[in-house]
Structures are given as C-alpha cells and as structure tokens.
Amino acid sequence: MSVTVISAIAGYDRRMGRWEPGAQDRLRQAAMELFAERGFEATTVADIAARARVTERTFFRYFADKREVLFSGEDLLQTAFVDAIAQAPEGQPVWTLIHAALDAGAKTLQETRGREQARAREAIISANEALQERELLKLTRLARAVTKAFQARGVAPTQARLAGDVAVAMFSTAFQRWIEPDQTRDLTELLHEVAADVQSITTS
Amino acid sequence: MSVTVISAIAGYDRRMGRWEPGAQDRLRQAAMELFAERGFEATTVADIAARARVTERTFFRYFADKREVLFSGEDLLQTAFVDAIAQAPEGQPVWTLIHAALDAGAKTLQETRGREQARAREAIISANEALQERELLKLTRLARAVTKAFQARGVAPTQARLAGDVAVAMFSTAFQRWIEPDQTRDLTELLHEVAADVQSITTS
DNA sequence: GCACTGATGACAGTCACTGACATCGGTGCT
DNA sequence: AGCACCGATGTCAGTGACTGTCATCAGTGC
Numbered sequence: 001m002s003v004t005v006i007s008a009i010a011g012y013d014r015r016m017g018r019w020e021p022g023a024q025d026r027l028r029q030a031a032m033e034l035f036a037e038r039g040f041e042a043t044t045v046a047d048i049a050a051r052a053r054v055t056e057r058t059f060f061r062y063f064a065d066k067r068e069v070l071f072s073g074e075d076l077l078q079t080a081f082v083d084a085i086a087q088a089p090e091g092q093p094v095w096t097l098i099h100a101a102l103d104a105g106a107k108t109l110q111e112t113r114g115r116e117q118a119r120a121r122e123a124i125i126s127a128n129e130a131l132q133e134r135e136l137l138k139l140t141r142l143a144r145a146v147t148k149a150f151q152a153r154g155v156a157p158t159q160a161r162l163a164g165d166v167a168v169a170m171f172s173t174a175f176q177r178w179i180e181p182d183q184t185r186d187l188t189e190l191l192h193e194v195a196a197d198v199q200s201i202t203t204s
Numbered sequence: 205m206s207v208t209v210i211s212a213i214a215g216y217d218r219r220m221g222r223w224e225p226g227a228q229d230r231l232r233q234a235a236m237e238l239f240a241e242r243g244f245e246a247t248t249v250a251d252i253a254a255r256a257r258v259t260e261r262t263f264f265r266y267f268a269d270k271r272e273v274l275f276s277g278e279d280l281l282q283t284a285f286v287d288a289i290a291q292a293p294e295g296q297p298v299w300t301l302i303h304a305a306l307d308a309g310a311k312t313l314q315e316t317r318g319r320e321q322a323r324a325r326e327a328i329i330s331a332n333e334a335l336q337e338r339e340l341l342k343l344t345r346l347a348r349a350v351t352k353a354f355q356a357r358g359v360a361p362t363q364a365r366l367a368g369d370v371a372v373a374m375f376s377t378a379f380q381r382w383i384e385p386d387q388t389r390d391l392t393e394l395l396h397e398v399a400a401d402v403q404s405i406t407t408s
Numbered sequence: 409g410c411a412c413t414g415a416t417g418a419c420a421g422t423c424a425c426t427g428a429c430a431t432c433g434g435t436g437c438t
Numbered sequence: 439a440g441c442a443c444c445g446a447t448g449t450c451a452g453t454g455a456c457t458g459t460c461a462t463c464a465g466t467g468c
Contacts, residue, residue: 018464019416044454055417060456095408132344133337140340159401161377166405169369173362197363201370202406204299222433223447248423259448264425 024062026052031069036120040067040128067134070124073112074138078145080108081167085149094155098167099195101146105171106187119179143168170194228266230256235273240324244271244332271338274325277316278342282349284312285371289353298359302371303399305350309375310391323383347372374398 020026030051034043045066049056063069084104085097113121125131147164151157174190177183224230234255238247249270253260267273288308289301317325329335351368355361378394381387 018462023415045456046454056455057418057457058416061416064456066455093408094405098405129341133341136340136344137333137337140336156401158377158381158398159405161380162373162398162402163405165373165377166370166402169366169373173365173369176365177362194362194366197360198366198370199406201298201302201363201367202403204297222431227446249425250423260425261449262447265447268425270424 020053023052023054023058027054027059027062028069028072032120032124035070035124040124040131067131070121070131071134071138074142076108076112077105078142080104081142081146082149085146086152094150094159094163097150097153098163098170101149101167102171102174102191102195103188106174106191109175110187115179115183118175122179139168139172166198170198224257227256227258227262231258231263231266232273232276236324236328239274239328244328244335271335274328274335275338275342278346280312280316281309282346284308285346285350286353289350290356298354298363298367301354301357302367302374305353305371306375306378306395306399307392310378310395313379314391319383319387322379326383343372343376370402374402 027048031043031048034047034051045059046056048066048069049059052059059069063072081101081104084101088097088100109118125135143164145164146167147160150160150163155163170191174187174194177190177194178185178187231252235247235252238251238255249263250260252273253263256263263273267276285305285308288305292301292304313322329339347368349368350371351364354364354367359367374395378391378398381394381398382389382391
C-alpha cells in the first residue's frame, strides 16, 4: 500500500528494477478510482491499464475479466464461514452453527474493509447490472461452500443447501442495512436482529 | 409453433410475404439446439442467426445479449408469485403467504415447461458460468419482486426482504430436486418437504 | 560471463454488441 | 391506380473485451 502511494506520487525510478512493482495493486486502485469517477461501462480496460502504468495485456494476466478486478480477496469471507462451521463443537444445532458462521464473517468483513470502503464499493456495483451478476455469483459460491461445510458435519443435503442459502441471505440483508446512510449500529448487532426476523417469518 | 416447424421443414416460400414470420421463435430454438450440441461458448451469435435464417443484427433486436435468449418468459413466474401474495386474504402470516406464492409458482412452472425441457435447459446453464450469473440475476429480481409484494401488504422492509430471499431459496432448492435424475415426485410435494426443512433449521 | 526465468510488452485476431442508414412488402388513404 | 408511410429486416462500419503467441530483458544462480 505505502509502496503504491509513494511510487504513484513520486514516480518510479528505473534504477529500482526493470518494472515498477505492485502492478496488481495499482490496477485494483486505478480501477476503483475510474469506476467511481466515470462508472464501470464508461471505463475501458485500456484506461485502467494506462493509469496503472501497464498494458492492457497485463491487466488480463492478473484478472480474468474487467469485472473481476472488484472481486478478489473474498476467499477470506468464505474461509471465515467454513472454518466457523467446521470448528464448532459436536452436536450443536444447525441454527447455532449459522450464528457462529455469520459472526465470524462479520468479524472478517469489518477487519478487511471499513464501512466507508464497503459503501464505495457497493455504490459502484449497484450502478451496474453486470457487476451485480458477478456479486451474485460470488455470494452463491459462498452459499455452496457453507452447504458443503454443513454436509461435512452430516447434515442432510437438502437441509445443508437451505442452510447455506439462508445464511447468505441473512448476511446480505444485514450487510445492506449496515451500509445504509447514517447507520451506526454494528454489523453483528444487525445480524442478530435479522436472525430474529427470520425466525419470526418461518413460524406460522 | 406449428408455423415454425412447418417452415423449418418445408422451407419458406417467398410468396408468403417479405420475410418468414416467427424470427424470435426460430432464434430461440436455434440457440437451444446449438448450445446443447456444442455448448454456449463454442456457439457464436452468427451461428444462431444463420440457423434461424436471419442476420446477427436481427438477433440483437430481439435479445439484449447472447445469454438473454435462454431467459425470456420468466415474467410469468414472477407474476404468479406476486399475485398469489397480493390476492391472499388479509391477516395471514408471512409463512402462509410464502406457501401460497410457492404453490402458484410451481403450478405456473409445470404448465410452462415440462420436467424434461427444464432438465435440458438446466444442463445448458449449469455448464457455463456466464449463464449461471444471468440465472442468479433473474432469481434475485424474483426475490425482490416478492419483497415488494410483502411490503405492499405492510410487512416491515427487513422481514420482507428476508421473506423474498427465503422463498426463492426454497423454490430453487425444490426445483433442483425436481429435475434430479429418476425424480418422480411432484414439485409441489417437494416444496412442502423443503418448507419443513427450513422450519427445522431455523428452530434452535 | 552465461544460461535461464519470470514479468511484461507488442501485436494480430475473434467475437459480442451498437449506431446509422438502406431496403421494400404491406397497409391505408385519396 | 397511385402514393405516402410503416415496420421488420439487411448492410456496414465501428468499439471494446478478451486471447494466443512471440519478443524483450533485468535479475538470479552457477
């Protein structure tokens, strides 16, 4: 991070090596800036590459496609969910495990990104359908990973799938409320509220 | 339908008008065939257009993009869900309304497509990530429509959102089981099973 | 010195998608 | 009949995302 900032401000000195290091980080940052300034569609990959002082080809060496630059490093969240489920004591009900996973996820999210950065990112994503599609794919992968973690604990396939979907729905809903304007409450607190809401819905 | 088949078999006679009618249906059918034969990526829009006896440009007049040709006519499902919620008697709990919406959706789905056609379509979609993304976007739109319908009945925003997500998760899960090989049970029956599973999960 | 590696550049190519304009049967009006 | 207009389609020239392939050359180890 500090390297990127310094080189971006002071310029890169060729004596330091053949190429300025940190190309991937520069690309990520350039993309975020340009998407925020002009929007996703109005930004070309060539624009991003130019701002990051590399070629377009290099962009595609680091990111599978133009959208992916906004979605790297979410393995952390998945790991948090899965580990929380796998490491919980034996014999606990599914609902308790979902709670544990959600709390672990909230903790990871708040460590990884602050609320303001999360807002900036969501503003970009919500302005573009293609980006929403990618986010939904990532969320579904998360849900399936949770499903797999439940199945590993012996939960029946259908229940495991539903547990994954419900957990992710709860997390997304709480997340949306967390980044609302003027929202000051903690993500964990909102998650507990959401959990109560789910229970009140499924009780006829 | 009969028009399409007849013209496809017998060829089109120019005396019948300037252009062979039913271009959109021909495009849909050509796309399904080619995606099933070669896969989505290995099929170009030019291929589809050629088989449907139109130009590539005409394809894009009917479908916003290459993926969309597999996802038209989903409004019916959404309408079924929303109407079922809107038209239910006053004072019923959310869980009962979800049941009603799901049953209406199941009925619509079984009328629109048979199980075999649903299987063929899912086989194509599950073989390609980009198509999965589009399907997830459609499902999320469905969930949001359900959310809106619940809000219109006075359900609080957060609960309404969760209700939409849970309803769609239940429908997707039951649908997946419905199209499993050798599955003979009815979609409605599977939905009721899934509903019981959700309740058992959310009960600690 | 010297071979080798790994990150990058250079460049040509494919394909999804778009805008602008041309074409010409059908339809209705006079 | 003649004529003007409409609407579905064709034609064509783009732009931009993404890919395959080969060249380059500082650093590294021997």
